[in-house]
Amino acid sequence: MIEFSELERDALAEAFNLSLGEAAATFSTMVHEEIELSVPTVEVVSHADFVSQVESLLHKTRNMRVASISQCFESDAGFDTRTFLLFPEQGSLEIVRRMLGDDTPIEQITELEQDALAEIGNVIINSCMSSLANLFGARLEGTLPLVETATSSTLLRDRAPDAVMLVARITMSMSAHDISGLVLFVMDVPSLTKFMQELRRVFRMDD
Template sequence: MMNISEIERDALAEAFNVALGAASASFADVVQTEVQMSVPRVELLSREQLNARLCELPAEAGQRRIVTIAQDFAAGQQIQTDAVLLMPQQACLDVVRRMLGEHAQAVQDISELEQDALAEIGNIIINSCMGTLADMLGMEFQGSLPQVDSADVEQLVDQLHPGNATLLAEISMTLKASNVSGMVLFLMNVPSLEQLVRHMRVYFGLGEPAVA
């Protein structure tokens, strides 16, 4: 698996900090309350390491069901990635009900409305994040529509189909009335990750990496 240096990891963390900061502002408008996001912790994980990290997601009343909101993105042939937002199911539903407000009580088929609202959450957070990254990289990403699914923690890795490299940006979101822990995964092959790191080095003026 590809290695990234500490300075490259710091550059990626700063990039995602900016990108997710823009996303939180848009998200706050939707849920109509202040949203604070922690500085993302960025890690490059193998499949086995990813499985271990996913198993650390908090259980809620003994339930370890996780909602995934996923979109595919590509910048030509240079960078291709699956961007996935993961949040515990109950936390997702709490956020959705805040979004729906009084309409949550007025509709009969709330499950379909929740599905649409979850897709909108992913659309706001992931697309805002990718849009900011695209500006930094000087690229244009083409993205798919968000796909909403859920699975037990133990089934997540098989469901996500990670390749050789998974870039994890772990965040926590704090709403006025509740805390929501979430992860944003970027599932990509090694050539895409190398291109991402190369562009980030250029953006932050880090120069070429030293040759071992």
């Protein structure tokens, strides 16, 4: 498993912390509620550990379903990432209600839920990635948001069971409604190698 030095961990946390600040402010405006961010944690984990961590962080049982908004990004700096915004399935409806207004009929909210979640994910994820692109002076191209309901074990079903990945994890909480979401940046080892090269350059760790 890849290990980071303390300096590298601090630089990673700072990079992702910067990328989430503006996104959280935008999300707060969308749902009309203050959003609280946790301190970022960054580590390289196995697929099995990733599944366990998502289950644990959502405080749900093993097959609890989550609402997932994800986008894939390619960078001209040589790294690719898949970024997720996750909410417990039962909490996603409340988020959409807050976004559309509490007086919106429940039937209309249900019909618009996927589109609203896609909009929320698009704003938050693209804000994060634009911040990283600006930090590195790189260009990032992303796919359209993919909204799906999944279990923690099927979120990365396209990854090999023995794959390892970088996971930068930040919890976004709507305290008044006790709803927590997770922002996850997932990279494979080749992308992680290029990403760390860019990070060392920006934070002058090779000087």
